[in-house]
Amino acid sequence: xxxxRNIKSKYTSDRGMPGAFEGETVTRRRFMTGTxxxxxxxxxxxxxxxxxGFAIGPIFDKIEQPWQDVGPVADFPDDTYIPKTIQIAAxxxxxxxxxxxxxxxxxxxxxxxxxxxxGYIAISTRCMHLGCPVRFTPAAQxxxxxxxxxxxxxxxxxxxxxxxxxxxxxxxxxxxxxxxxGPRFSVNQELRRFSPxxxxxxxxxxxxxxxxxxxxxxxxxxx
Amino acid sequence: xxxxKLPSPPGRKAPPKRPGTPEPKRLEVASxxxxxxxxxxxxxxxxxxxxxxxxxxxxxxxxNWFYTLGSATMFAFLSQTVTGIFLAMYYRPDASGGAYESxxxxxxxxxxxEFVRGMHKWGSSVMVVLIFxxxxxxxxxxxxKYPRELNWVIGVVLLILTMxxxxxxxxxxxxxxxxxxxxxxxxxxxxxxxxxxxxxDFLRAGPEFSATxxxxxxxxxxxxxxxxxxxxxxxxxxxxxxxxxxxxxxQKPAPSTTDQDERA
Numbered sequence: 006x007x008x009x010r011n012i013k014s015k016y017t018s019d020r021g022m023p024g025a026f027e028g029e030t031v032t033r034r035r036f037m038t039g040t041x042x043x044x045x046x047x048x049x050x051x052x053x054x055x056x057x058g059f060a061i062g063p064i065f066d067k068i069e070q071p072w073q074d075v076g077p078v079a080d081f082p083d084d085t086y087i088p089k090t091i092q093i094a095a096x097x098x099x100x101x102x103x104x105x106x107x108x109x110x111x112x113x114x115x116x117x118x119x120x121x122x123x124g125y126i127a128i129s130t131r132c133m134h135l136g137c138p139v140r141f142t143p144a145a146q147x148x149x150x151x152x153x154x155x156x157x158x159x160x161x162x163x164x165x166x167x168x169x170x171x172x173x174x175x176x177x178x179x180x181x182x183x184x185x186x187g188p189r190f191s192v193n194q195e196l197r198r199f200s201p202x203x204x205x206x207x208x209x210x211x212x213x214x215x216x217x218x219x220x221x222x223x224x225x226x227x228x
Numbered sequence: 229x230x231x232x233k234l235p236s237p238p239g240r241k242a243p244p245k246r247p248g249t250p251e252p253k254r255l256e257v258a259s260x261x262x263x264x265x266x267x268x269x270x271x272x273x274x275x276x277x278x279x280x281x282x283x284x285x286x287x288x289x290x291x292n293w294f295y296t297l298g299s300a301t302m303f304a305f306l307s308q309t310v311t312g313i314f315l316a317m318y319y320r321p322d323a324s325g326g327a328y329e330s331x332x333x334x335x336x337x338x339x340x341x342e343f344v345r346g347m348h349k350w351g352s353s354v355m356v357v358l359i360f361x362x363x364x365x366x367x368x369x370x371x372x373k374y375p376r377e378l379n380w381v382i383g384v385v386l387l388i389l390t391m392x393x394x395x396x397x398x399x400x401x402x403x404x405x406x407x408x409x410x411x412x413x414x415x416x417x418x419x420x421x422x423x424x425x426x427x428x429d430f431l432r433a434g435p436e437f438s439a440t441x442x443x444x445x446x447x448x449x450x451x452x453x454x455x456x457x458x459x460x461x462x463x464x465x466x467x468x469x470x471x472x473x474x475x476x477x478x479q480k481p482a483p484s485t486t487d488q489d490e491r492a
Contacts, residue, residue: 063433063440064426097439098324100407135412152412201435203428205419215421222435 065220070188075107077182081125083109086141089127091175091186104130105175105186106141106148114160119198122176122228127186128161129173136204139172148172162194169207171196176225190224200224281469288475289482294369295473297362302461304355308393309454311348319400321446323439327402352394359390371474379467382460389457396449402442410445411437 017025017032031039075089086106094101106128110118118124128148132139137152147164148157156165161172171194176187191199193208200218202208207216252260270276287295318338320330334341363383366372372380399410414437418428433440 061430064429066434068435094436094438096324097437100323100437101439136415137408137412152408203418203425204415206425216418216425217422219425219429219435221429 063221067220068222070222072178072180072185072187074180074183075105075186076184078179078184081107081109081184083111085143086128088141089186093189104138106130107177107184107186120228122178122187122225124179125177125184126160127175127177129175129189131173131204133163133168133170133172133204134166160196161192162196169205169212170194170202170209173201176228188225189222190228198224198228282465285469285472287473288479290476290479291473292476294365294476297358297365298468301355301358301362302465304351304358305457305461307351308348308355311344311351312450312454314344315348316450321400321443323402323442327400327442331401331403352397356390356394359387363387369474369476373474376467376471376474379464379471382464382467386457386460386464389453389460392453393449393457396445396453399442399445400449407437410441 014020015030017029018027022032070093073091075091081087086108088104089107090102091105092101093103108126110124110126115123115126130138130140130148132150132152132155134150134153134155137150139148139150139155139157141147142149146159148161149155150166150168154166155163155168157168157172158164161174163169163171171192173189173191175189178185178187189201191202191208193199193213199208199213201222201224202216202218206212315334318330318334318341320326322330331345334345336342366380366383395410395413398413399406414428414431417431418424420427429435431441431444432438433444
């Protein structure tokens with residue numbers, strides 16, 4: 006049975022179109038349709054792409070974490086922690102402040118110093134289960150989280166409960182007799198330094214690959 | 229109820245009244261005018277056909293009160309929309325104290341503020357409960373099967389968006405509970421492998437909970453998700469009207485005439 010559909014040649018010259026030339030397949034109608042669609046696409050992209058970039062920009066925007074004075078060298082014992090308050094986010098009032106537990110580096114507990122940022126130990130109070138504030142309990146010599154029962158030992162390693170890695174730390178240094186607290190870093194169970202991860206993201210074993218470091222917050226280079 | 233009729237085309241005058249016809253009563257004249265307005269609209273939009281198609285559908289035998297859970301969820305959404313819009317007239321998404329202060333003002337000072345805020349707060353829980361009941365009804369009645377699979381998929385997206393609304397709305401009062409619940413919630417998001425950390429950064433607008441986190445949650449809660457919810461509810465309803473509802477599983481099909489003929 007012959008195909009009864011009216012099949013047109015794809016060449017404009019075969020179809021007898023005025024102004025057609027050899028080998029041309031794009032008719033005026035197709036050209037206009039394509040032009041209109043392209044223009045629409047460009048216009049949409051022109052407002053959509055910048056808006057999306059505007060919304061997801063903070064993912065790629067590195068936050069500089071300033072060094073902050075927390076007190077004179079004499080303030081810090083080496084066998085227990087004292088709480089100090091630092092600012093972790095600007096322009097948000099009390100909400101942007103956080104407690105850091107600090108003590109002097111102790112050779113018996115911490116081993117030899119890694120580098121110049123290790124003279125004072127600054128432990129973040131952010132629980133590594135889901136981010137509640139932990140508290141150092143001197144009687145137990147442990148950090149305890151009120152939310153879901155996470156327990157950390159004296160150096161912040163996980164003792165019990167749901168947390169997936171030890172408590173975060175901050176770099177410290179001494180300037181003009183003042184101890185300063187700097188950027189945050191995360192540690193694994195061997196207390197190796199990593200770029201800061203959020204609570205709930207493991208760093209031991211496969212965890213460090215499942216939860217990659219983010220461009221927005223980094224540890225100091227070469228530490 | 230007077231019958232609707234299309235108005236006569238412009239330019240043609242109404243025929244003169246026959247002598248002896250009584251004067252129309254006032255009520256009749258008024259209702260004639262109202263019908264005229266509806267007719268005017270319908271002639272230009274042809275909405276009555278769509279409305280009839282949507283509202284006067286055949287429903288299967290055995291349709292019962294469980295079939296109202298979807299509408300109940302939609303009315304919860306409408307209530308959330310209305311109360312939410314009016315709450316936005318007083319609320320300030322200001323992280324350095326203004327948000328909490330504006331919520332305190334709504335609760336303590338504004339006329340009926342506590343009531344409207346309470347409707348929005350409790351209504352959110354009601355909506356989540358209803359949407360789950362609606363989902364359970366659909367599941368246990370087998371109403372997700374062919375040809376209604378797409379409507380189930382849309383429903384699941386609506387469920388996720390409703391949970392997003394509940395999550396982002398929880399931060400807005402900006403008290404201790406809001407703050408810590410959001411910290412925990414964002415960190416739960418972050419435990420998703422590979423994309424989790426970036427998703428957390430997107431939600432917080434950075435690596436730490438900051439001043440823009442609140443306005444970000446406010447924009448998601450007020451503009452982004454409600455828009456999507458509205459569009460998808462429209463699609464959900466369109467598919468319900470197009471495909472019809474299912475009979476409950478215990479409903480026996482009516483015996484077919486051929487069977488009866490054979491038996492006879």
